[in-house]
Amino acid sequence: MAKILIVDDDPDITESMRIILESCRHTVRTAKNGEDGLKEAAAAGYDLVILDVMMETMSKGFEVARALKSLPANKTTPVLLLTAIKESTGLDFETEAGDKDWLPVDAYLEKPLKPNELLVKVESLLKKK
Numbered sequence: 001m002a003k004i005l006i007v008d009d010d011p012d013i014t015e016s017m018r019i020i021l022e023s024c025r026h027t028v029r030t031a032k033n034g035e036d037g038l039k040e041a042a043a044a045g046y047d048l049v050i051l052d053v054m055m056e057t058m059s060k061g062f063e064v065a066r067a068l069k070s071l072p073a074n075k076t077t078p079v080l081l082l083t084a085i086k087e088s089t090g091l092d093f094e095t096e097a098g099d100k101d102w103l104p105v106d107a108y109l110e111k112p113l114k115p116n117e118l119l120v121k122v123e124s125l126l127k128k129k
Contacts, residue, residue, distance in 0.1 A: 001026055002026050002126050003026070003125050004026050004043070004046060004048045005028075005029050005044075006029070006030045006050045006125075007040075007050070007051045008050070008063075013082075015119065017050065020118060020119065021119075024053050026122075027096075033055055036066055038064060038067055038068065041071065041073075042066065047126060048079070048080065048122060048125055049068060050122075050124060051065060052082045053082065054083075058119075079104065080107050080122065081105040083108060083109070083110060084110065106125055
């Protein structure tokens with residue numbers, strides 16, 4: 001059982017992920033924007049942060065990922081980045097993004113999410129921690 005923070009401005013996606021993850025006995029908290037997500041991450045230790053790329057701005061998730069990893073308590077917390085960018089731009093973060101300073105995330109998942117893929121990726125990241 002892990003403590004997971006989901007930062008996403010889409011309440012339907014957030015609620016779907018929460019239900020899926022809680023069905024596996026994880027404790028889940030949510031934040032609806034980057035600022036709230038950073039406050040929550042700083043206030044409570046999490047085993048994993050799931051972060052959307054496009055929230056308040058097209059690149060807010062990138063900014064939040066960098067800010068998260070700059071907090072001493074979160075340096076080793078895995079970050080799973082959710083993106084729909086491949087669908088709109090053709091950019092594949094899994095193979096093309098690799099600059100850990102610019103985008104310090106541990107894994108990527110493409111939206112729309114498939115429940116089984118989410119669970120496999122989450123469990124993989126939690127095992128690495």
